[in-house]
Amino acid sequence: MAAQYDQIGNKVADWDVLPVRSEYIEGHTFFKALGPIEGWNVLDLACGDGLYTRQFKTRGAARVVGVDISEEMIRGARTHEEAQPLGIDYHVSDVADMPPLGSFDVVTAIYLLHYASSPEHLLRMCRNIHAHVKPGGHFVTYAFNPEFSAKGPNSTRYGITMLEYPEAPREGQAISAVLHTKSPFTIHFSHWSRDTYERVLREAGFRTLTWMRPECSPEGISRFGREFWQDYIDNPHAVALRCER
Incomplete structure (x- = not known):
């Protein structure tokens, strides 16, 4: 995964404004699943160039840390931080091996779990995620739909x-999927069933799992x-998937 995102580089900035990635669908659904975070400590995994990581800070989070496996993505995130300091710390790491x-209070991950290379790798990811969630906290992720229909x-x-x-x-x-940005690019990931996700997350220690299908915001409906x-x-x-510890 690191290699493909190192190669994609700043094309991700264009990805962030695609219709499905905008505040109309993805952002609206994700923040609805997340809920208020004012005063919370947030760990953002697969943070990329920090699109959501920065939003956590502007929405009132106390401490925000971003982690991504790609050095190129973290380089972009740190460039944003240098230009407009928000007090965010960024680290390069595979979530499965994260120190x-x-x-x-909450761990987030936009597009992470479907990059697991095996069930064992997925379990290592989820166990490490669980270890970073304080008791009573939760993990909120946005991932490839295991029930997507051809x-x-x-x-x-x-x-x-x-x-x-x-x-x-x-x-x-x-x-594989093509992202139709100004400079289209292809991403590659793995299919895991809903049963696999739920089994691994429960084995990692999460108890209540709540799936949420995307919804369109009133602004998106008004515009399009x-x-x-x-x-x-x-x-x-x-x-979206919300997992309670």
Whole structure:
């Protein structure tokens, strides 16, 4: 995963403004699942160039730490921090091997779990995540939808297209998707079923797991109309998941 994101580099900045990644869908759904964070300590995993990491600070979080496996992504995040200091610490690490960084009210991860290379790697990730969540805290992630349908709508107008997606993907099967930015690029990840995610998260120590399908914000509906978003809402490429410790 580090290699592919090191190569993508600053193309991720364009990814952040795609329709599905905007505040209309992804941001709206993710922050609804997250809830208020004022005064909290937040650990943001797979933070990339810090798009959400910075938002946690501006939404009132007390301490914010960002972690990503890609040195190039962290370089971009630190450049943002130098230009507009918010007091965010950034680290380069594979979440499965991440050193102790403290105890956090909430751990977040936008597009992380589907990069696990095996169930064992996924379990190591989740155990380390759990170790960083204080008792009573939670983990909120936004990840590839394990129930995405090859037969459902898959329109490029939302900014993402699954490539040759199988009707019944195998556990761990390699999946590719094109992001239609100004300079389109392809990402590669693994398919894991909902059962696998839930089994591993529970084995790691999380108790209550709540899935949340994407919703469109009132602003998104006002700007584009409800019909524009319907195909995506019916067959989203990603979903939110909140896990209580």
